[in-house]
Amino acid sequence: MSTDLGARALHLLQTVFGYPAFRGHQAEIVEHVAAGGDALVLMPTGGGKSLCYQIPALLRDGVAVVVSPLIALMQDQVDALAEVGVRAAFLNSTQTFDEALRIERQVRTGDIDIVYVAPERLMTQRCLDLFEDARISLFAIDEAHCVSQWGHDFRPEYIRLSILHERFPQVPRIALTATADQLTRDEIAHRLQLTEARQFVSSFDRPNIRYQIVEKTNGRKQLLDFVTTEHAGDSGIVYCLSRKKVEETAEFLVENGIKALPYHAGMEHAQRAANQARFLREDNIVMVATIAFGMGIDKPDVRFVCHLDLPKSIEGYYQETGRAGRDGLPASAWMAYGLQDVVLQRRMIDESEADEAFKRVLSSKLDAMLGLCETLSCRRMRLLDYFGEKSGPCGNCDTCLVPPVSxxxxxxxxxxxxxxxxxxxxxxxxxxxxxxxxxxxxxxxxxxxxxxxxxxxxxxxxxxxxxxxxxxxxxxxxxxxxxxxxxxxxxxxxxxxxxxxxxxxxxxQYQKPVKQKRQTASPRGYAEIELSKSEQEIFDKLRWWRVETARAHGVPAYVVFQDATLREIAKVKPGSLDELRGVSGVGEKKLASYGDEIVALIAEMA
Structure with missing residues (x-):
């Protein structure tokens, strides 16, 4: 691996994306893929997976193709790249024929760096021919766990992606997922013909998330108590098993003064898309949803994820709770769980049309989920152990903070x-x-x-x-x-x-439910940026400026800057563009776009 490649990668990270240094395995992955190697990457949500293909895409000649099942989010992904000066586009069914034709021309001429496509689109003869005519720098297969028939989110169209290895043998491929036990990992490698690829497995630990599972008595009332006590005014997601429960819960929260929206597959497409757009682009909205919502959701400031019904597996639970706190700031994963949940999940397995072997796999996954709910030890230890990772008590879950009596x-x-x-x-x-x-x-x-x-x-x-x-x-x-x-x-x-x-x-020992009290313990190994009164005033002013700027640009607020970046700006109080340049999350394009406004806003408040 050339030192020059590493230096160029770090330069792009700092100048384009505005981050001072790579985290974890990022540098190794970027260099490996940029040098033409195949990779299978397991990295927790919020760990910076997208940089692992975005930077190699900029280092290599040609257009990078990102395979993603998330048509509804492609626009936001492209907008976020445009904000940092990366030429990106997507090809999907929402475009007119002329729009698609324009993007296809850009792919052929190499006038863009990254193109997003859905797996169904990729499999069309037209799309495969397009990529054979173009110079492709790499293929990135996002949400790669969708290839696993044993996984929690199987998509049949993903199985056919092995065609990439057959038709483009010289183009490096990187498959990425946040959730995969060893069985799923092996299946991803086998089905995508990545058995020879280098595997990078990061820690699954998300130390900023506090895990809490409570005895369900009156689920909706307990949820309301939790949100109003712990997360008043925060963005969050509430997962329910049925569409009816989604509608009723959203209505209940609205009646109690919380800005809540429903989301499930039975809604009109336009309404569902509008609700998702509002959640992504506005602050302080609670999305009540079935698991149809959430994969690939890139909103960094989701402060809590709640489950009113028991998830089917630890993979599903981990994937869903991982949508909280992607910005690294403290977040909560809360679940209300009762006898009826166990009975219902067992019945769903018994009544499914799956064969006996598959039912046994589903049952073992449910058993592991029940074990997490009923554990007498640290929940994070149990969760990480499921993914083959050893750890000690975390000090930031309910069983650590208030040890259960056995x-x-x-x-x-x-x-x-x-x-x-x-x-x-x-x-x-x-x-x-x-x-x-x-x-x-x-x-x-x-x-x-x-x-x-x-x-x-x-x-x-x-x-x-x-x-x-x-x-x-x-x-x-x-x-x-x-x-x-x-x-x-x-x-x-x-x-x-x-x-x-x-x-x-x-x-x-059974514990009577008690009214929620705000916990004050800090996650182990995590220190939140505490703001003084004057810094908090700057932060609030910056957030207001961000809302107006995002609205003017037609993008979600977090695409302009994340909360963590605004907090650091409030701390640093930059008096010049050079001082602002050193803040994490401020690359050269954003410095040019917003630097003068931010410096002026800070000066106003001095």
């Missing part, structure tokens, strides 16, 4: 298992818990379950406590739910040694 739950679990057995494994959770607690009901009398020896043996515990114990018993694989038989609870083989007293069970 207890020997063998006897209560035996009571639960015995009750399920005594009612012939034919009844759902509510009925079983009523029998346990000795709660009188017409149904219990009708089945004579008030005469059973187990009737009332759990009267010392509340319904919520028993629901927590049952949820953990299901998560531990002692109990299963028969969805073909009215959601009746059944014992598994693993329940036998527990019933016989041959195996002990450790459980989390």
């Amino acid at each position: 207890f020997d739950g063998t006897v209560p679990v035996q009571k639960l298992l015995s009750t399920i057995y005594r009612v012939d494994q034919r009844f759902a959770a509510g009925h079983v818990i009523d029998v346990l607690r000795g709660a009188p009901s017409e149904r219990i009398s009708q089945w004579h379950h008030d005469t059973l020896s187990v009737y009332g043996i759990g009267s010392e515990r509340s319904e919520q406590e028993w629901r927590a114990i049952l949820r953990q018993a299901i998560a531990l694989g002692l109990v299963t739910v028969d969805h073909e038989n009215f959601s009746s609870l059944k014992l598994t083989e693993a329940a036998r040694p527990v019933l016989k007293g041959e195996k002990k069970v450790q459980l989390r």
Whole structure:
């Protein structure tokens, strides 16, 4: 690898993108790809993946082709590059024939540096012929986990991308993703014919994100308490499983004074696109969405991501929570989780049309997700361990900040298992818990379950406590739910040694939900730029200036400058263009475009 290549790469990073130094594996990746090597890159959201192909694109001769499934976001990606002086364009179905023709001419003549295409567009004969006629510098395959049939976001059109290796063997390829366990990683390499590519795996840790999972009682009310207490006035995303729940939750938040918008695949395309545009371009909006929303969302100042329903896998959870705090400032990942979530996810697997092998994979992924929810140890340790990364307690998740109480739950679990057995494994959770607690009901009398020896043996515990114990018993694989038989609870083989007293069970102690209190612990290894009163006034003025400037340019505010850059400007208070030049995120093009205005604004407030 030439030293000259590294020096040129660093020069571009500083002068074009305005960053003083590469982070993590970025420098190695950039040099490797710029020198013509293939790469598979795993880097957490917010880790700077796009620079890993954007800088090689500028270092190599020709046009870089970025394959992305995100047609709705291509315009913003191109706008962001234009702001720093990079010639970029996209080819997708939103363009007129004449617009596409103009971009195709630019690709052929090399008048642009980067072109974004969707995989479906790339596979057309017209597009492949175009790239064969042009000088292509590299292919970047973004969101590469979409190629994995075992992954959480499979896109069939991605499988055909192996054609790039066959038709363009001399062009380097870089595949990038934020989320892939070893199984998914191997599949990406195999399907994209990148088995010989160099792999770069960064730490999956996002130390600025605080993870918190609470017992679900009244999910919407708990969500409202969390947002108003912890994140009033912040941008955030709330994920729900169903379209109906998205609509109802957005409406509930609006009724309670929060600027919330819905987003799901059942909405009219124009309305969905308008809501996404508002979320990207305005501050302080909460997007309530199904998982149809979010991949590739580049908004750096999302301060929280909430889940009102249990995600299907840790990959999905990590991908979704990773949309918070891309700017490196403190952010929250909050989830409300209850027994019904476990039952619903199990039912969705049982009722899916997948074959048995695939159902087993889905079940193991759900088990890992349940393990994260029920863990007695640090959540971040559990999360990172899933991706094969060892770490110590983080000090910035709920189980570190308020350690859960564990207890020997063998006897209560035996009571639960015995009750399920005594009612012939034919009844759902509510009925079983009523029998346990000795709660009188017409149904219990009708089945004579008030005469059973187990009737009332759990009267010392509340319904919520028993629901927590049952949820953990299901998560531990002692109990299963028969969805073909009215959601009746059944014992598994693993329940036998527990019933016989041959195996002990450790459980989390049920905690009554408490009103949210603002936490003050700082993430380990992270120091937020604290602003004085005068600096905060400058920061607020800069944000107001940014909103007006972004509106005038027709781009999202963060494309002009990110909050982290504005905070640093407020701290430095540059009195000249030279002083502003040293601020992270201020490249030469932005210095030329906005430098005089910012220096004048600082001078006004001096």
